[in-house]
Amino acid sequence: MSKVGIVSAGMTKFIRRAQETPKELAFEAAKAALDAAGMTLDDIDCVIHGTAPEAFDGIHMKGEYLSDASGGWNKPYIRCYVGGGTGVFAPIHGWLHIASGMFETALVVCEEKMSSCQPHPQGAFLTIFDNLIERPLKPNLLWIFAMEMNRYMNTYGISVRDIAHVSVKNKANALLHPAAQLGAEVTVDDVVNSPIMAWPVHRLMVSPPSDGACAVVLASEKKAKKITNKPVWIKGVGWNLDTSYWTNRDLAYPEYVEKAARMAYDMAGIREPRKEINIVEPYDPFAYKELHHLEGLLLADRGKAPELAIQGISARTGNMPVCPSGGLLGVGNPIAAAGLMKVCELFWQLREEAGARQVPGLPKTGLAQAWGDLMQVGTVIVVGRD
């Protein structure tokens, strides 16, 4: 199996409403990644695109619609889609393409423009509920998150205040991200006093709808070393899907994330993740999800992840920085692009190119994780400098 490296990354700003079309956003990110690698489209063997529901754009066959803008013209092209998990699943697909030996280089592009969907992009999610036994109850997406958060808190005796520390950290981290939408200095009191959307979810614990795109270029070992003297290697990948009967899951613990993480750790030869992973970018569309996911990733004991934020261990300068980018809570959440943003962040951090956001101490290994489908998929990638 060929070793696969990330050789460049690029992204657009994440904003509430971009005037650019989805194609223009995808192009901007893809071109930025190619330029950063000193490559042209001629150097790319295949293209992987990731984007979430068609309903955001009101355009069917969105992968095809976005193909030209992603550099897919006249090339082997595939769109992958696992809801919110897409942004990490897309580079996993890129890895599959190159590790198989079929291709030497791959361009991976993820785009999302949520703002076209009126009156609110949440409407695009209404049809994910079971058509026979849930939709007649007129559910909205917040219900699931709020109920999962409540079950998590109740199982371990965690308070809203404990979880608020995640919002404070991530929004502050995002202040230093030039592409961020919601960087802000907020206090724990600001978070717990912000309006309740769906108890126990408060407004400052939710990531915003966003428009934006990200891209990375992947290459085989031989090619990667020619393109850059600092490739970031894909050491492990994992993905796993829980039951579609979401009410049958253990809502306090994401078992599917653990299974995906174990798959990636095994492949990367990681035995003690808490010692070996230097930077973590878990999926944080809601503040509690960062904690939920850190536990599933075996980077915190069950019910103990809040301590990481409270004690500053997950701060950018802490022992295990979590979401140094600012995460979805701070940088923004253009669904598929948000997951790939996390992989871009690891790329820049491990190359020490993260500027003001740079995590100290020469981080060697990083992990990014995304989550989605019907709140049931875990996608995990482990990357490292050597």
Add this chain to the structure above:
Amino acid sequence: MHKDLRGTHLSKKAFDNNEISTTLGDPHAYYEWDTGMGIGRFLQGLKEGRIWGTHCDTCKRTVTPPRVFCELCFSKNITWRELKTTGTVNTFSLCYVNWDATLIKEPHISAVIEVDGTSPRVGFLHLLNEVDPQKVCIGMKVEAVFKDEKERMGDITDIKYWRPL
């Protein structure tokens, strides 16, 4: 607290004045879903004021809403069981917003309810009512409140909501 959000904002006025190019999409698509064997029998049960579940004889797991195959052992080794119309709140939320982000004063109380007689942690989604929202708690015992018999349609809303027992 927040710096101004970057991006180009749309105002209601701009919509009203036709300043925004909008395409009203109406694909004229509508759906007539078949309930299938499992949910069909479940919904028929609701019409009769009963809650049906299925038991996998291999996994020894009882679930509702019922399913005609077991996704764990991937068999059809299923027997039907009538369950009680009482249960326990596994988790809940007090939701103050509609899907379009407009606000609601009296919260909708959604809950995952584990119906008595099912295996642990096999709940389904429904609503709570006739309860002070601030008094709802995980572990609360609840009972199904059905619509009047002649109003029932064989629909999940034949259970109006659940209330504390």
